[in-house]
Amino acid sequence: MASKRPAEFEEETKDGNGPKRQRKVALITGVSGQDGSYLAEFLINKGYVVHGIIRRASTFNTGRVEHLYKNPMAHFEGDNFHLHYGDMTDSTCLVKIISEVQPDEIYNLAAQSHVKVSFDLAEYTADVDGVGVLRMLDAIRTTGLASKVKFYQASTSEMFGLVQEVPQKETTPFYPRSPYGAAKLYAYWVVVNYREAYNIFACNGILFNHESPRRGETFVTRKITRGVAKILLGQQEDIVLGNLDSQRDWGHAKDYVMAMWMIMQHEVPDDFVVATGTVHSVREFVVASFKHIGVDIMWEGKGLEEVGKDKTTGTVRVRVAKKYYRPTEVDFLQGDSTKAKKILGWEPSVSFEEMVKEMVESDIQLMKEHPRA
Ligand code: NAP
Ligand code: G4F
Secondary structure, X not given: OOOOOOHHHEEEOOOOOOXXXXXXXXXXXXXXXXXXXXXXXXXXXXXXXXXXXXXXXXXXXXXXXXXXXXXXXXXXXXXOEEEEEOOOOOHHHHHHHHHHHOOOEEEEOOOOOOHHHHHHOHHHHHHHHHHHHHHHHHHHHHOOOOOOOEEEEEEEHHHOOOOOOOXXXXXXXXXXOOHHHHHHHHHHHHHHHHHHHHOOEEEEEEEOOEEOOOOOOOOHHHHHXXXXXXXXXXXXXXXXXXXXXXXXXXXXXXXXXXXXHHHHHOOOOOEEEEOXXXXXXXXXXXXXXXXXXXXXXXXXXXXXHOEEEEOOOOOEEEEEOHHHOOOOOOOEOOEOOHHHHHHHOOOOOOOHHHHHHHHHXXXXXXXXXXXXX
């Protein structure tokens, strides 16, 4: 099918060999999410024209990318940024968008990304996070772009689940512990298979947890920093959490989208672990967040009875509820990104403490301006 890319992105070559591409074109699924929004900014700054896929929703879901397309002259279009309605469950729209956009690079970040929710929406999660990736790869073949386009898959440390080795690296055996982890494992392998079977430049970035002020509100880090901000401003009494003892290797989303791009610039398609190597518990995240508002937390009790109290006033600020526990938990994740460091030259730049501070400060500002947020 012929490209319908707007003319400003193409220019006739002097030798008369037809239009020559001036700027790289990227297509991002999940562009309205935390990573999608940072990646869009990153690529636009690198001179790319970015196309993003968004879902139709009954309320606006484009808050994280509004600043990129807000242009009074165009609906959903800036000069460098274009949005298309689509869904990972709809093959026809994926073929249509890829055919129209003719991307050089596709970053597949769309997912039902909440692990706990995947136990309730197991089949849907498999459809979007697993089969959706197959749909994207087949759309690449259908549009005849298999030998031209590069494909990035948002794989995850959740595939390591019940960890078989510490720390986890590219060769560590997988053991997913949720419908989400299992769906992502299918996606991981179908990417490897299409690379080997059809020679597609397809890569897996096996990213460990990464956070930011744009993190979804129901993931534990953002739930904590929002809660701390609201407590400081007198808008909330306490934060109710699940397993305080699970441990994660938390990095900053901005560092991780740079790793995605670096993976795609490597000469050969490959799979990389992206992590900081540093581990903290949920409990430590709570303590570090409260520290930024001058509150020392002391712990009392055990299991569901445990509480975190303000050491000075004795006020209970953290409680535990069973509903936030998962049927099967991933207790500990620690990544070894030696391969990404050596081959790509990638390094994380934001420390745990800096990230917690940024998230707490951003939420304080947000809650001051929008107390009902
Ligand atoms: P996120 O904030 O939850 O964003 C997910 C994106 O996927 C959103 O734009 C969402 O659209 C979109 N989406 C969901 N279902 C879709 C569907 N059926 N069709 C099309 N789009 C759909 O996730 P994130 O933290 O940015 O993560 C990005 C990707 O990396 C995800 O695939 C996630 O599983 C993976 N990952 C994340 C981490 C992490 O720590 N953040 C670590 C490893 C891997 P709406 O805005 O409309 O909901
Ligand atoms: O913040 P979480 O929900 O992230 P989780 O489950 O690690 O998944 C995130 O990271 C994955 C990479 O490893 C991504 F693939 C995935 O898409 C997502 O971005 O939970 C972190 C830990 C868990 O052990 C959870 O049980 O925090 C524990 N936790 C304790 N209380 C809680 C809560 N998690 C949530 N969401 N809410 C709580 O109240």
